[in-house]
Amino acid sequence: MDMEKVNSMGFSEFVDVFGNVIEKCPLVAAAVWSQRPFSGSEDLEKHFFDFIDALPRSGQEGILRCHPDLAGRDLQQGTLTAESLREQSQAGLTSLDADDRLRLQKLNAQYRERFGFPFVLAARLSDRAEVPQELARRLRCQPESELRTALGEVKKICHLRMADLLGADAARVE
Numbered sequence: 001m002d003m004e005k006v007n008s009m010g011f012s013e014f015v016d017v018f019g020n021v022i023e024k025c026p027l028v029a030a031a032v033w034s035q036r037p038f039s040g041s042e043d044l045e046k047h048f049f050d051f052i053d054a055l056p057r058s059g060q061e062g063i064l065r066c067h068p069d070l071a072g073r074d075l076q077q078g079t080l081t082a083e084s085l086r087e088q089s090q091a092g093l094t095s096l097d098a099d100d101r102l103r104l105q106k107l108n109a110q111y112r113e114r115f116g117f118p119f120v121l122a123a124r125l126s127d128r129a130e131v132p133q134e135l136a137r138r139l140r141c142q143p144e145s146e147l148r149t150a151l152g153e154v155k156k157i158c159h160l161r162m163a164d165l166l167g168a169d170a171a172r173v174e
C-alpha cells in the first residue's frame, strides 16, 4: 500500500485499516487521520507516536490497559484480536505448559499490582523464555521509568503492525 492510497482514504477506511495499530485504541487513528497528507510511512507513524506522547498520564495508562495480558485470559478464551493472537503465537505463548502459563500469570498480576497497568512488551521481538525474564526484570523498575518503557513497547508493536499494513513500498511521497 503506498502513501498516495493512504492519503486518499476517507475517515472510515483509514480507521478500518489503522484502527488497531495501537491495540484496541481506534481513537488514535481517528485523531491522526485529520493530520493527512503524510509524507511517508515514518511521518504517518510519527503522528501516532506524537498523539500518545501528548496524552496525559491517565490517557497513556489507558492505552496500556487496553492491551491483553501475554498468555492471559484473552488468549485462553480465544478473545484476542487477530494481531495480538499472531504476535503472541509467534512468541510461542500459545503453547506454554501449565507451569509456565501459571508463572506468567502470577508475574503479570504482580506487575499490574505494582504499576496499575499491564505488562506490555512487543511479543514479536521476544520469545517464551525471554518474556518472563523481562517481566521479572521490569517488575523492579520505578513507576515513572516503567511507564516510559511500556509506552516504548506500544510503539514497537505499532511499528511492526504498521509495517505489515504498508509493506515495503510505503516510500516517501514525491
Ligand SMILES: NC(=O)NC1=NC(=O)NC1=O
Residues within 6 Å of the ligand: 023, 067, 068, 069, 070, 083, 084, 085, 087, 088, 118, 119, 120, 121, 122, 123, 124, 157
Ligand atoms: N501485554 C502485551 O504485551 N500484549 C501484547 N504484546 C504484543 O506484542 N501483542 C500483544 O497483545
